Amino acid sequence: MRIRLNLLAAALVAAFVAAPGHAAVSEAEAARLGQDLTPMGAERAGNGGAIPDWDGGVSTAPAGFQPGQAHIDPFADDQVQFTIGPDNVNDYAANLSEGQRAMFARYDTFRMNIYPTRRSAAFSQRQYDMARRNATTAQLVADGDGVINAAESIPFPIPQNGYEVIWNHKLKYKGESASRDNNQAPVTARGGYNLAKLREEFYVPYSMEGGNVEDINNVLLYFFQSVDAPPRLAGQLLLVHETLNQQTTPRQAWVYNPGQRRVRRAPNVAYDNPGTAADNLRTNDMTDMLNGALDRFDWELAGKREIYVPYNSYKAHAATAQELIKPGHLDPDYLRYELHRVWVVEATLKPGARHINSRRTYYIDEDSWQILLTDHYDGEGNLWRYSEAPSIQYYDQPLFWTSMENHHDLKNGRYLVQCVDNAESIDFSRQFSLDQFSPQALRTRGVR
Numbered sequence: 232m233r234i235r236l237n238l239l240a241a242a243l244v245a246a247f248v249a250a251p252g253h254a255a256v257s258e259a260e261a262a263r264l265g266q267d268l269t270p271m272g273a274e275r276a277g278n279g280g281a282i283p284d285w286d287g288g289v290s291t292a293p294a295g296f297q298p299g300q301a302h303i304d305p306f307a308d309d310q311v312q313f314t315i316g317p318d319n320v321n322d323y324a325a326n327l328s329e330g331q332r333a334m335f336a337r338y339d340t341f342r343m344n345i346y347p348t349r350r351s352a353a354f355s356q357r358q359y360d361m362a363r364r365n366a367t368t369a370q371l372v373a374d375g376d377g378v379i380n381a382a383e384s385i386p387f388p389i390p391q392n393g394y395e396v397i398w399n400h401k402l403k404y405k406g407e408s409a410s411r412d413n414n415q416a417p418v419t420a421r422g423g424y425n426l427a428k429l430r431e432e433f434y435v436p437y438s439m440e441g442g443n444v445e446d447i448n449n450v451l452l453y454f455f456q457s458v459d460a461p462p463r464l465a466g467q468l469l470l471v472h473e474t475l476n477q478q479t480t481p482r483q484a485w486v487y488n489p490g491q492r493r494v495r496r497a498p499n500v501a502y503d504n505p506g507t508a509a510d511n512l513r514t515n516d517m518t519d520m521l522n523g524a525l526d527r528f529d530w531e532l533a534g535k536r537e538i539y540v541p542y543n544s545y546k547a548h549a550a551t552a553q554e555l556i557k558p559g560h561l562d563p564d565y566l567r568y569e570l571h572r573v574w575v576v577e578a579t580l581k582p583g584a585r586h587i588n589s590r591r592t593y594y595i596d597e598d599s600w601q602i603l604l605t606d607h608y609d610g611e612g613n614l615w616r617y618s619e620a621p622s623i624q625y626y627d628q629p630l631f632w633t634s635m636e637n638h639h640d641l642k643n644g645r646y647l648v649q650c651v652d653n654a655e656s657i658d659f660s661r662q663f664s665l666d667q668f669s670p671q672a673l674r675t676r677g678v679r
Contacts, residue, residue, distance in 0.1 A: 256389050261366040264388055270359035272388030273597035274572065281348050281570045285598065288353025290629040298627055301654035304545035309346050316342040326539050326570060328594060330606040330617030333641050338559040348569040349543050351624040352598035352631040358404050362388045376526045377476030383438055385600055393530035393576040399600040400521060404630050408434045408663045412656035413649060417510035420644035422558035427508035428460040434663045451475045453668035456507065464508055470673045471500060477524040485670045487677035494674045503587045512647035513638050520602035520620050520636065521593065527584040533575040538594055540603040542569040544621030548634035552651045559644060561637060566621060572597045599631035616640055628659055
């Protein structure tokens with residue numbers, strides 16, 4: 232059986248931007264998938280210049296790769312084509328985000344090495360088949376904060392509005408279950424840091440073949456996190472049940488505090504509350520560049536742009552924290568940028584809603600639906616933070632996802648790097664059961 236999302240008590244909204252409800256596309260429109268569009272909805276053709284045609288991506292591992300080791304760079308022989316720096320940034324301004332331009336303005340050491348564009352993103356045939364099916368069935372509900380009639384793959388390969396683009400990011404395939412180290416370093420303006428060591432596990436019923444609506448129970452992802460270092464935070468545990476329709480059932484979260492030795496509800500693990508061990512450099516909804524409920528913002532689709540984005544970041548993926556971390560930003564010699572087409576979505580805070588950001592601009596890769604860049608604006612509308620997600624094709628799955636996430640505070644010169652020193656820790660073969668993600672199981676883990 233296929234997993235079908237059939238949430239109740241949800242009314243479709245008819246209008247395009249003011250209300251995001253949108254019916255599934257027609258069979259004739261969906262027939263473009265795998266033709267002039269890729270199976271995931273990107274333009275198959277290149278731009279006649281730097282962006283090539285999509286030729287299927289990279290879905291097989293290079294010779295010599297063994298599961299469990301750092302992913303081998305399939306493009307290791309590529310050379311830097313040119314470098315963007317503070318002295319020539321204006322020549323490339325049309326292909327940069329506001330946050331990127333602000334990085335050049337603040338740091339005279341910041342630069343972007345531009346490599347040939349490699350459209351490496353690829354997924355399984357099952358993902359392509361389910362995206363094709365979802366195209367004619369999936370619908371938004373709950374004022375855009377929920378989805379029905381979709382399963383396993385992205386729900387809207389031919390999106391009609393900003394909500395649909397963001398849902399494609401939220402529901403893109405990241406494996407059925409996995410574990411990883413999410414080590415993160417809050418870096419001072421002078422480059423100092425103490426590494427926080429986090430261990431994470433997740434289980435994704437939405438992405439699994441088989442089951443039914445009772446199996447999903449409106450939970451698209453189960454997430455567990457433990458803190459191993461620094462000592463003052465060691466032993467803290469977090470459990471999250473991420474719901475599909477957060478108007479029907481908001482996100483549920485629990486924490487275990489080793490000092491109190493008890494499990495308690497954690498409703499603040501959401502929105503703009505500070506993220507774990509991030510030293511106030513990341514909010515909860517910045518994990519995976521964006522997660523959680525969409526109800527506090529309006530999401531407007533601003534079209535597509537060609538932007539230099541972190542892509543095929545295998546060199547950074549395999550580097551150590553000591554190699555990467557420098558004052559102001561990561562060492563540019565480890566980062567790879569390529570010109571790609573991205574969807575641009577403007578998130579604007581709704582009147583009367585509360586959030587530390589008045590708006591955010593998201594740049595979403597057309598080939599994978601991964602958010603690669605975010606520009607964050609403060610309550611007065613001034614650019615505040617810049618985030619980027621160096622990403623790779625995990626060809627052994629296959630799937631395209633972040634290898635790390637970097638969040639820069641443009642006001643105080645500090646930044647946070649996530650998922651560093653973890654190149655050999657990602658394990659997509661882990662098998663979990665639902666009872667491992669219960670509050671009772673959290674208590675058992677905490678008292679060991």
